[in-house]
Amino acid sequence: MSTTFDATTQKNIDQWLSGPYDDTTKSTLQSLIDRKELTTLTDSFYKSLEFGTGGMRGEMGVGSNRMNRYTVGAATQGFANYLNKCLPNQKIKVAIAHDSRNNSPEFTQICADIFSANNIEVFLFPALRPTPQLSFTVRELGCQAGLVITASHNPKEYNGYKAYWSDGSQVVAPHDKNIVAEVNAIQSISEIKFEGNPSLIHFLDEKIDEAYLKTILTNCRQPEVIKRQKDLKIVFSPIHGTGITLVPKALSLLGFEQVSVVEEQAIPDGNFPTVIYPNPEEKEAMTLALNKAKEIDADLVIATDPDADRVGAAVKSPSGEWQLLNGNQMASLILYYLLKVDQIAGRLTGKEFVAKTIVTTDLIDKMCATYGVTCYNTLTGFKYIAQVIRELEGKEKFIGGGEESYGYLIGDAVRDKDAVASCAMIAELTAYAKDQGLSLFDFLAEMYMENNFYYEGLIS
Structure with missing residues (x-):
């Protein structure tokens, strides 16, 4: 073909046309050339x-x-x-x-x-x-x-x-x-x-599912609260992803009986037909779940991204409007709950720790100091939180951790952010709040009242 590309791009294209690539690949490439899709060809082959x-x-x-x-x-x-x-x-x-x-x-x-x-x-x-x-x-x-x-x-x-x-x-x-x-x-x-x-x-087979779900059940701090609040109304959306395989099952095993799955987003689909981006950080991706929550007067909305390592959540404000929580707020709420109930139960011995990334809210440092728990700050990336867990294994006990980009972890059975376990814990802490006569919004306010408000901003 006549060259319209830089040397590297041309070399790569020629290699894919003449090399031992399958016929479908070569045919697709030739079609791009015939249609003069120069922008696509350049981006596909320049490196x-x-x-x-x-x-x-x-x-x-x-x-x-x-x-x-x-x-x-x-x-x-x-x-x-x-x-x-x-x-x-x-x-x-x-x-x-x-x-x-x-x-x-x-x-x-x-x-x-x-x-x-x-x-x-x-x-x-x-x-x-x-x-x-x-x-x-x-x-x-x-x-x-x-x-x-x-x-x-x-x-x-x-x-x-x-x-x-x-x-x-x-x-x-x-x-x-x-x-x-x-x-x-x-x-x-x-x-x-x-x-x-x-x-x-x-x-x-299903044995590995059962073993994984068992570890999530062991994270549960207050099963008696869930028994009392088994009718907590939860709306869940997997946003066409893997969350559908285990999140509803985990919530059911914990004892929650009123879990409503957003049916339009329940079927796994790589085209993500109901959203622009399958990202629970975005309100647009949560629209169907929020509509369902309004319809049934839910207590909690949770949604997972396609591979179920991140989770987004929404709470109902006193005015009745549903508001999305950001990653800093939810990481703080989860850890606030864990620290609070672990202290009440006498589980804090002075050898526990929390880990978070350096870009995640300092509110967590403040709470850990209040409860006598060490807070380690790591480089951005959950693998560095996992590295701290590995280095301290057998010396200190990991309670939980998180990052502002909607990834959280409870316990050390998993070494990456875990939206399945996080959904279970968010549901539990919402049940705890309701058992105290509080909404999740009220519980968030309580956390801030006890630890001060923290201003957050994103600079990119």
């Missing part, structure tokens, strides 16, 4: 999709700068190469999960095939599951690593790849940079072992 220290994320499609079987394959081959170099002569196990996005099941199978082709045993969820359950599963099964195919709350055009280490957290130093180096060392798709070994691929 290679970057595999960073937490994995990779990008738009799906044909090209070196897109999520597809070849870029996902190269990432997985590099990951497998590192595992085999890092853990020689070991029987390596990897767990894999995926969200509701388009192509997620296909990408997951590609990853399973490549790991197994590299003599790595694979434990695969048969259907979509929340990201935090993958973190739990890595730990529960004693895996050396794990990965999730997800782009979290990004638009429908995107997908992504998150890499995990043996403790269930996203990879940190030195493994993160070493994996990146191995991925970048893949120079040709001929190096990728796409032909899987089925004997090394195992499908997980």
Whole structure:
């Protein structure tokens, strides 16, 4: 073709046209060329999709700068190469999960095939599951690593790849940079072992769901309160994502009997047809849930993003209007409740700690000081909270933690933000407030009255 691109873009396009890529890929690429889709071609081929220290994320499609079987394959081959170099002569196990996005099941199978082709045993969820359950599963099964195919709350055009280490957290130093180096060392798709070994691929069953849900039940501080407030009206939306698989079940097991799921958003769908962005931080994504709450006069609204690691919530103000809580408010509320009831129950011994990112509200530091609990501040990224938990394991007890970007964790069975466990805890603290004759809005006000108001702003 006549060149209209810079040298790198042209080289990549030529390579994909002439190389050992499948016919569908080549046909799609040729169609873009024939239609003179120059902008799309440039963006798809001007560089290679970057595999960073937490994995990779990008738009799906044909090209070196897109999520597809070849870029996902190269990432997985590099990951497998590192595992085999890092853990020689070991029987390596990897767990894999995926969200509701388009192509997620296909990408997951590609990853399973490549790991197994590299003599790595694979434990695969048969259907979509929340990201935090993958973190739990890595730990529960004693895996050396794990990965999730997800782009979290990004638009429908995107997908992504998150890499995990043996403790269930996203990879940190030195493994993160070493994996990146191995991925970048893949120079040709001929190096990728796409032909899987089925004997090394195992499908997980409901037992892993039961084990994960059991840990969520152990987080419950006051089951007797839930018994009294079992009719608490909860509206839940999974926003077409993985939350539908376990959040309603978790709430039911805790004893909540009035959970209304937003039916229009209950079916997993990678096109996210009812929202612009599947992000529970955005009011637009919460509209259907808020409408349902008004309809049934609910006590609480909660919604999870597609891979169920973040949760958004709304409370009803004294004027009757529903207001969204931001990440700082909810992180503070969860920890306020945990600290308060743990102190009343005599569970605070002076060896407990909380962890949060440095950009998360200082109100949490203030509350921890009041209750005699250490608060550790970490770099931005939940993997650094997980790193603190790992370093203090056996020395201090982790109560909970969070970040302002709507990610929270209760207890240490999981090592990533967990919207399933968070939904359960938010429901419990709302039941506690109601048991005290308070709304969740009132409970929020009580927290501020006891600890002062904190002004928040976002600068970007």
